[in-house]
Amino acid sequence: EVQLVESGGGLVQPGGSLRLSCAASGFTFSSYEMNWVRQAPGKGLEWVSYINSRGNIIYYAGSVKGRFTISRDNAKNSLYLQMNSLRAEDTAVYYCARDRTGDLLVDYWGQGALVTVSS
Amino acid sequence: QSVLTQPPSVSAAPGQKVTISCSGSSSNIGNNYVSWYQQLPGTAPKLLIYDNNKRPSGIPDRFSGSKSGTSATLGITGLQTGDEADYYCGIWDSSLSVGVFGGGTKLTVL
Numbered sequence: 001e002v003q004l005v006e007s008g009g010g011l012v013q014p015g016g017s018l019r020l021s022c023a024a025s026g027f028t029f030s031s032y033e034m035n036w037v038r039q040a041p042g043k044g045l046e047w048v049s050y051i052n053s054r055g056n057i058i059y060y061a062g063s064v065k066g067r068f069t070i071s072r073d074n075a076k077n078s079l080y081l082q083m084n085s086l087r088a089e090d091t092a093v094y095y096c097a098r099d100r101t102g103d104l105l106v107d108y109w110g111q112g113a114l115v116t117v118s119s
Numbered sequence: 120q121s122v123l124t125q126p127p128s129v130s131a132a133p134g135q136k137v138t139i140s141c142s143g144s145s146s147n148i149g150n151n152y153v154s155w156y157q158q159l160p161g162t163a164p165k166l167l168i169y170d171n172n173k174r175p176s177g178i179p180d181r182f183s184g185s186k187s188g189t190s191a192t193l194g195i196t197g198l199q200t201g202d203e204a205d206y207y208c209g210i211w212d213s214s215l216s217v218g219v220f221g222g223g224t225k226l227t228v229l
Contacts, residue, residue: 035218044121045156045164045207047218059216095163103211104218105154107175109163 002026002108004096009113016086020113022079022096030074033099035106036081038092047104048094049081064090086117122147123208123221130227131198139193139206139224146214153191155184158205158223167206168193198228 008020020036036048049070050059058070069082079096096110124142131137141153155168166175168184171191183194191208208221 037218037220044205044223045158045209045220047209047220050218059218061217100169101152103151104209105152105166105169106156106164106209107166107169109165111163 002098004098004108004110006094006096006110006113009094009115011116011118012086013119014087014117016117017082017084018086018115020081020083020094020096020115022110024077024079024096024098027098029072029077033102034072034079035097035099035104036070036079037095037097037106037109038090039095039112040089040092043092046092050099050102050104051079052102083115086115088117091115091117121222122212122215122219123210125206125208125221125224127222128225128227130229132229133198133200135198136194136196137198137226138195139208139226141191141193141208141221143189143191143210143219145189147189147210147212147219148186148191149189150213151210153184153186154209155182155191155193156207156209158207160204164207195226200228202226203228 003025005023051070067085071080093112097106098108100107152170156164157167158164171186172184181197205223
């Protein structure tokens, strides 16, 4: 059974940093592209970042470029999102999302990790 | 303002049919496959339709998808109260090299 389990969410002050992790199981993690997708409270889905299976092709949404860093460790079946210079508008549930084709065809989603940026 | 445009809400009676539109451009819908996601209240999204019109295993054939030019449509027949959810279209924008979702459509089954 495919499982994606996010961790590392919490409350952080504006300007602070946080690192999200996503533990993958039930499939060959190293064969799949991955994404982070977020959802602000009461709002719609927003794509955040993409990383290919080898970790050498990466894309970011304009709203997080220069502040967030996506990475992966295929030996540990893990995906990460390092978030720096956090702003109130980054408050959201962050989903780890498996991409079947690399065209944002997300076939599995994690349960989400809540990140709250507030003083 | 999302790159993909969806109506904010649609509604219909149980047993009826509803369609949800998703309008984009030549760099996204016009050039790639569309996916649709269902998000029930308080849960993570779930893949409903992929490659414009294909259903993952376990998705009933009451759900269908189509694409024409730079627009896509999700259709749901035989509406049930359990279909009340938010529905999102999503796609990769080849020109911008970013993923994009529609703003979401809230379905109410009256």
